[in-house]
Amino acid sequence: MADSALSIRTITESDIPEFQRVMAWAFLDDPRGVDSKWLKVLEHDRAHAVLDGDEIVGTAGILSREITVPGNVQAPAGAVTVVTVKPGHRRRGVASLLMKTQLHGMHESGEPIAILWASEGSIYRRFGYGELATSLNRMTMPTRMAFHPGVSVSDTRIRQVTREEAMPFMREVHDRVRRTRVGWLSRVEATWDVQLADREVDRDGLTSYRYCLHPEGYVVFRVKGDGGPRGPQDELHVRELVCETEQAYVDLYRFLLDIDLATEISFYTAADDPILHMVDNPRKVGRDFGDALWLRIVDVDRALPLRHYSSDVDSVLEIEDSFCPWNSGRWRFTVKGGEATVARTEDPADVSLDVASLGSAYLGGVRLSVLKRAHRVVEHTPGHVDALTMAFLSAYEPHCPEVF
Numbered sequence: 001m002a003d004s005a006l007s008i009r010t011i012t013e014s015d016i017p018e019f020q021r022v023m024a025w026a027f028l029d030d031p032r033g034v035d036s037k038w039l040k041v042l043e044h045d046r047a048h049a050v051l052d053g054d055e056i057v058g059t060a061g062i063l064s065r066e067i068t069v070p071g072n073v074q075a076p077a078g079a080v081t082v083v084t085v086k087p088g089h090r091r092r093g094v095a096s097l098l099m100k101t102q103l104h105g106m107h108e109s110g111e112p113i114a115i116l117w118a119s120e121g122s123i124y125r126r127f128g129y130g131e132l133a134t135s136l137n138r139m140t141m142p143t144r145m146a147f148h149p150g151v152s153v154s155d156t157r158i159r160q161v162t163r164e165e166a167m168p169f170m171r172e173v174h175d176r177v178r179r180t181r182v183g184w185l186s187r188v189e190a191t192w193d194v195q196l197a198d199r200e201v202d203r204d205g206l207t208s209y210r211y212c213l214h215p216e217g218y219v220v221f222r223v224k225g226d227g228g229p230r231g232p233q234d235e236l237h238v239r240e241l242v243c244e245t246e247q248a249y250v251d252l253y254r255f256l257l258d259i260d261l262a263t264e265i266s267f268y269t270a271a272d273d274p275i276l277h278m279v280d281n282p283r284k285v286g287r288d289f290g291d292a293l294w295l296r297i298v299d300v301d302r303a304l305p306l307r308h309y310s311s312d313v314d315s316v317l318e319i320e321d322s323f324c325p326w327n328s329g330r331w332r333f334t335v336k337g338g339e340a341t342v343a344r345t346e347d348p349a350d351v352s353l354d355v356a357s358l359g360s361a362y363l364g365g366v367r368l369s370v371l372k373r374a375h376r377v378v379e380h381t382p383g384h385v386d387a388l389t390m391a392f393l394s395a396y397e398p399h400c401p402e403v404f
Contacts (some may be wrong), residue, residue, distance in 0.1 A: 006057075008097050011047045018056045019049060026059075026084030027119070037197045038082065040190040041404075047082075048101055050094045057086040058094035062102060063404055066186040067115060068179055070364055070394040071308025071338065078106045078298075079185065079404050080116035099127040103298055103324055112302035113362075115293050117403050124294050128323050130359025132366050133295035134183040134398040137273065140266045140286040143236075143257050147250070148280045154247055158214050158255045166211035167192065170218050170242070177242050182363055183293060183398035195402050196220065196239065206237060212255065217243030219252050223262070238267035240401065249274060270399035293400045295359040300327045301342045303362065309335040309391040315384045318349035319358065327355055335391055350381040351388065361389075363398035 011019055016039070023038075024031040042061055050058030063079040080102060085094045106114060115133070118124050125131065147153070171192065178184035187195070198209050206222035220240045226233040236256060243249045253275055256265055267273075271289065276282050297303045300319060314334045321327035332345040353368075357376045360366040369389040371377040379385045 005052055006050055006092070006094065006097060008048055008050050008058075008101055011044055011049050013044070015049055015056065019047070019059055022056050022059050022086045023082050023084050025087055037194045037202075040193050041188065042082070046078075048098060050097055052089065055086075057089040058098055059084045060098040060102060062106070062114075065115075065404075067113065068182055068184050069307040069362070070182055070310075072180050073306055073308065074179060074186070075113055075303075075306045076111050077113040077115050077185075078102065078111050080114055081404050083116070083119075095123070096127075100323065103127075103296070106298045107324065107326065110299075110302065112297070112299045112306065114296040114298055115400075116296075117292065118294050121291065124296075125356045126323075127296070128321055128355045128359065129294040129296040130356040130361070130366070131294055132291045133360055133363050134293040134365050134400045135271050136268055136290045136292040136399075137271045138266065138268050138288040138290070139273065139275070140264060141257075141275070141279070142264055142284055143259065143262050145257055145284060146280045147254070147278050151250055151278050153254045154251055156214060156247075156251050158212050158251065160210060160212045163196075163198070163209065163211055166213060166218065166220075169213055170211075170220075170240075173216075173218060173244060174242055177244055181399065182394055182396060183365075183400040185400065185402065185404070191402075191404075194404075209239065212252070214243070214248045214252055214255075216245045217241070217248035217252055219256065221256070232261035232263070234262045236262050236265045238265060238269075241267065241269070246274070250278065253278065268401070270397055270401075272397040293363075293398075295362055297327065297355050297359050297362065298324065300331055300355070300358070304333060304342045305340045307340075307362070308338045308394075309340055310338070310393050311387070311390045312336055313384075313387045313391040315350040315381075315388055316345055316347050317358075318352040319355055320352070321355040324355070333388075348380070350379070350384040352378040352380065361392050364392050364394040365398040368392065 021031050047061035049056045060083040061081045065077050065079045066074040067077040069075045206224050209220050212219050221236050221238045224235040276285050312335050316330055317333050318330045330345050332343050334341050357371050361368050367389045368385055372385045
């Protein structure tokens with residue numbers, strides 16, 4: 001229950017300094033002032049402040065984006081960001097007021113999907129966000145690793161260029177590729193400055209970014225130098241590797257593995273990144289999995305028909321959604337030829353689940369059959385969970401390569 005003394009409104013230009021201070025204090029950071037990279041993408045008409053009297057005690061924003069969903073469909077999504085509560089004001093309903101305002105606003109504007117990166121895993125499920133809608137795979141591997149004999153590296157030249165030369169090419173390639181990768185987001189102009197911010201404060205002791213172009217892709221990385229008594233032991237920290245073709249993947253990975261003076265590569269990438277199956281000794285590739293996007297279905301009847309499905313199914317879903325009650329109840333979910341229809345029904349439920357479970361499964365990253373085993377999904381009619389699981393799967397693991 002929200003504190004009756006609290007109020008909420010969109011921010012104005014004069015709110016920005018205090019808005020930033022609250023953000024910084026909540027994340028245990030130092031305020032960046034006008035140098036904050038997030039100011040470049042913050043949409044003031046979609047950024048909210050919760051006030052206790054005249055004091056800002058909570059912040060949240062929405063970035064207007066498109067997300068690629070199965071079927072290479074570009075779906076409008078509200079990318080939720082900078083959700084904070086000022087220390088000393090927690091457990092008073094501040095976050096609930098922010099979440100309710102955002103979700104009701106997206107419902108009214110027809111934005112069917114909300115997404116976020118969670119700073120803490122225990123917070124957002126209670127607001128209907130499903131965890132692991134996309135996963136994150138941190139891979140580390142030694143350089144000089146050989147590919148298995150079936151991998152053919154082309155003689156295409158890969159060029160290291162300046163940031164200014166790389167940017168126009170990277171924007172074009174990224175926009176083409178993101179339309180074919182489930183979980184990837186559209187980028188506005190300022191997003192590039194945020195994702196590839198390269199001030200000294202952004203480098204964490206590493207070098208500036210290196211930009212390397214292939215005719216069908218690119219890679220951006222930093223270097224952690226280490227020139228100890230054993231000789232150069234540099235590490236390559238890959239920020240982005242974006243490829244339009246399988247050949248570009250092979251060529252760019254070979255390029256990275258063969259860079260002189262480097263001994264290790266690290267990269268946050270998709271769970272099904274093909275490099276694990278390209279090298280001749282996959283045991284040398286270290287992997288560490290974590291959650292990435294959390295996804296919230298704002299409107300069941302708008303979101304489910306947006307994406308393509310892998311098989312036909314006809315099930316009645318009983319959905320629980322206490323935070324957005326317009327989603328609660330029974331829905332007949334029918335897929336024919338990959339296309340879905342969703343309609344209210346009074347028929348008995350085949351499957352019951354909450355809206356957070358539906359959000360986890362929406363992009364195909366979490367199987368409903370696994371959620372059933374976790375007691376998150378209840379099957380009333382035998383066989384329907386398995387049928388729904390197969391329908392929601394897609395050819396590739398969903399992946400979101402950028403934090404917002």
